[in-house]
Amino acid sequence: MDMDSAEGGGIYDFETIVRRREGNLGDCPVREVIANIGGKWTSLIMLALAEKPYRFGALRRLVPDISQRMLTQTLRDLQRDGYVNREVFPTKPPGVEYSLTELGRSMFQPLSDLVMWAERNHERVRAAREAFDEAETGA
């Protein structure tokens, strides 16, 4: 092969991941999955549910900045992708409990690694950002 991309023994084969389909990278299955995980509230909700199951109201209290609309939507998206299970208890008034599925727990492992990386290194990122912005302003 004469492509300049496929040599060098990288950590992972780029082509294997990208899976070109008639030139459309938008269908790339990896991006399709990562896109949802990258949502504004997704990681926080996953983090909470990884700790233990929660009811809707309890999640709102845990993450007070989220609007009820986005909490509903985020939970529905997570449920749709198979990460979260939704169980309704026909009490009065009704209670709804959300918990991670097996797939959700599986996905949470690499996600939590990323979150913990961010937790450990956000200072360095912040410093890099400030240095960059200062150089921009100065120059």
Add this chain to the structure above:
Amino acid sequence: MDMDSAEGGGIYDFETIVRRREGNLGDCPVREVIANIGGKWTSLIMLALAEKPYRFGALRRLVPDISQRMLTQTLRDLQRDGYVNREVFPTKPPGVEYSLTELGRSMFQPLSDLVMWAERNHERVRAAREAFDEAETGA
């Protein structure tokens, strides 16, 4: 080790991550970092640069769907956060090479785990999605 959550020891302490600041979760440093990583092209560019350094044009060819504007912007954001190094060669015409910094390589480890998880499990996610949508339509 005393965990806040009585349930079998949560994987990570929610409060430690969330770091409430006068009720503003928007400042959560974790989300601040994850937000950039969750960008549409970030993971793909990181994936490419983890393999080896690339020039601007080579990256465009690798990821043909990206617009030059977004490639520029994504690279600048990655550089700003300290993940990517930008080196200019004053040849004729000038060449610019992008490579991962040490911080970038550090961040790429958990990121690649997530990407590989997506690579291995996107079929299950797709199946869950279809099942969910079908149930919605049917009911």
Add this chain to the structure above:
DNA sequence: CGGTATCCTCGAGGATACTG
């Protein structure tokens, strides 16, 4: 309690053209 239904804003991301 656990949601829908609407309306609105704002910025990520795309298309196209030009430049040192």
Add this chain to the structure above:
DNA sequence: CAGTATCCTCGAGGATACCG
């Protein structure tokens, strides 16, 4: 070759009000 500069679209996400 490696970008800027403009303009535009579209949908994520917020605010508010109502509902079973």
